[in-house]
Structures are given as C-alpha cells and as structure tokens.
Amino acid sequence: MSMTYTEMSSAEVPAYGGLVDAIGGIATAVLAIVALTGYAPGTMGAIATVIFGAALLIQGGTVLSEYAHVVFPAEAASQPVEKFAEGGLSALFMVGIAGIVLGVLALLGIAAPTLTAIAVIAFGSALVMSSNSVRQLYALQTATKKAASSRLASEFVAGEMASGSSSVQVVVGMAAIVMGILAVAGTSSATLTLAALLVLGLTVILTGSTLTGLVFGLMRPARTAS
Helix, strand or coil: EEEEEHHHHHHHHHHHHHHHHHHHHHHHHHHHHHHCCCCHHHHHHHHHHHHHHHHHHHHHHHHHHHHHHHHCCCCCCCCCCCHHHHHHHHHHHHHHHHHHHHHHHHCCCHHHHHHHHHHHHHHHHHHHHHCCCCHHHHHHHHHCCCCCCCCCCCHHHHHHHHHHHHHHHHHHHHHHHHHHHHHHHCCHHHHHHHHHHHHHHHHHHHHHHHHHHHHCCCCCCCECCC
C-alpha cells in the first residue's frame, strides 16, 4: 500500500466553502459599517445577522467536509478528534441556524435590537467553542502526511494561520459576548451590536481564508493500491 495525493478537484468543495465563508464575513462587515454610518441601522443589522448565521453554517460544513476527507495512516489512527473541536462544530451549526432565525424575526420588526444582540452573544459563544476546530484539522492533516514527505514551507504557513485564527476567534468571541450582554442591558444597544457584528465579520474573513489555505496548502493524501 502506498501514498499518493488526490487531484485538486477533490479539494474544491471545502476550498470554495472557505471562500464563500470569507465572502459572508465581508458582507457582514460591510453591512455593519453602513449601519454604523446611520443608514437604516435596524434593517442593516438584521440582514448582517442573517448573513453571519449563514456564514457560520458554511464554516461548520466546510470544516466537517475537510475532516471527512482526511485519511488516517497507522500513525494517526490513534489520534482522536478532540471533544472540544467536535462540540465546536455542533455549536457552529446550531448557532448558525439560530442566528438566521433571529435575524429574520428582527427583519420582521419583532424586538429587533434585543434579538440581534442575543444573536451576537450566540455568535461569540460559537466562535469561542469552535476556536480549536481549524487548528485540530491542521494537526490531523499534518499527521496524515508525516509518512509521505517532509514538512514543506506551505505547511508551516498553514500551521501559523491555523494557530493565529484560533487565538483571534477566542479573543473576538469573548469581546462579542461582552458587547452583546451590554447591548441587551440597554447600553448603547445598536452601536455595540453593530460593532460586534463588524469584528465578527472580520474574524470570519480570517477563518475562511485559513480554511482555504489549509486545503490548497496541504494536499490531502489518499491511499492507492501499489
């Protein structure tokens, strides 16, 4: 049994998933900036909430798809996925759906400031819980390549991106939770919510770019009969 590498087409789904995720982050950030300028802040904030919820769903699906494509050699078979990472992926899906629902309700005019603030708290919590998912994915990908080749420069860069993305997610997630709680309490509610959506969107841009970098920077090994 020998190791070879899959064609780039096998990486297209997760790679484009990371790209779409980054685009969702850009859209969220742009809408938040527009709202902060004073143009229809309630509507823009609600739309940004829906888009960010969808971005989290895409991010969860992208990471899950990439996990599914990882091939475990004998050396890595005993390395389980951390429970923290597994729980983080579940949180992305649940919070993503909840964010979309809350955003739609806010668009309908149902307690928009409160619902968007609650969504921000949920988004921040999801980022904190899923912060280790991308780094764990990188670790599993690296383990599958140990027997096939030496460590490449692209792998080193991908590892640094994964580590940095994880740290940023934790910091931004905690900040979003704090801003969301203050917004729910009525302290500059609209401004804090929009500011939180802005930084959340920027963070997802980083995460989506990292996922794309992992897919294209680390080609997935596949087993073929020798």
